[in-house]
Amino acid sequence: MENKTIIAFIDDSKYSEIVCEYAAWLALESKSKIKVYHVIDKKIPRAKQDLSGAINLGAKTKLLSNLSEVDAEDAKKLHSIGWSILEKANQKIQSLGDLEVETRLRTGDIAEALKVKEGLADVVVIGKRGEIKQDNDSKLGLNIERLVRSSKKPIFIANRKFVTVKKVLVAFDGSPSANRIVDFISTCGFFHNAQVTLASVGKPEKEIGGNFSEAKRVLNSQNIEVSIESLSGDPKLELSKLAKDHNFDLLIMGAYGHSKIRSYIVGSTTTRLINTVRLPVLLIR
DSSP, X not given: XXXXXXXXXXXXXXXXXXXXXXXXXXHHHHTXXXXXXXXXXXXXXXXXXXXXXXXXXXXXXXXXXXXXXXXXXXXXXXXXXXXXXXXXXHHHHHTTXXXXXXEEEXXXXXXXXXXXXXXXXXEEEEESSOTTTTTOTTSOOTTHXXXXXXXXXOEXXXXXXXXXXXXXXXXXXXXXXXXXXXXXXHHHSSOTTOEEEEEEESSOHHXXXXXXXXXXXXXXXXXXXXXXXXXXXXXXXXXXXXHHHTTOSEEEEEOOOSSHHHIXXXXXXXXXXXXXXXXXXXXXX
């Protein structure tokens, strides 16, 4: 945790309070500060017709002036609402512990804001769904995949209900990205009181037995309790079932790939798992 900073992106959805709770939990466990961002995606509709040929110059100037006044009034309202959302988030986080919190209001695209600001963070926390999709359990929020694909940082995707993380399920395949997950778990400070299960799906245990042993050694060296599961079948179905049957509190897995082939194979499984499991997901590159 080199930056000692958790960044949280919030909107006006029911997930935002849960984002605040998980950001507070992560910050308390790692002795970090929190930066909370609300991004105003300001898109004011314009008249579709070109009226320049239908009105004289003076009338056109007056029309443009009126539109500018509407823009300014709309901007004031959006900023007022934005600061209200941030103040509510600040109060929620402050009620959860002795934490250093900074609130920031930005205008523009949330993915661009993430690119600009994520360098300051160790983990970025977002909600599973936003204002538009918050009541639709069958679909992810519009920005989830775009944010995760564009980010180089671990992304914590908060689910609908906060629980203290005590049981962690890790999708483990013995790959370099899986080993990076193990290294993150061992050094981040979030999981020193948790039980961690490393679960592989579709690979015989003898193929990754050495990787299991090394991962277990690394985690045990940090006094993290570890168990191993080797499953066969469809990763989405098997991991979802395991998470539900054993009441895990968090799923940790690799994020989307970048190449077209890897993106199709890994990315599709990632998206389906985030959407299917009823628990938060931590994605790590």
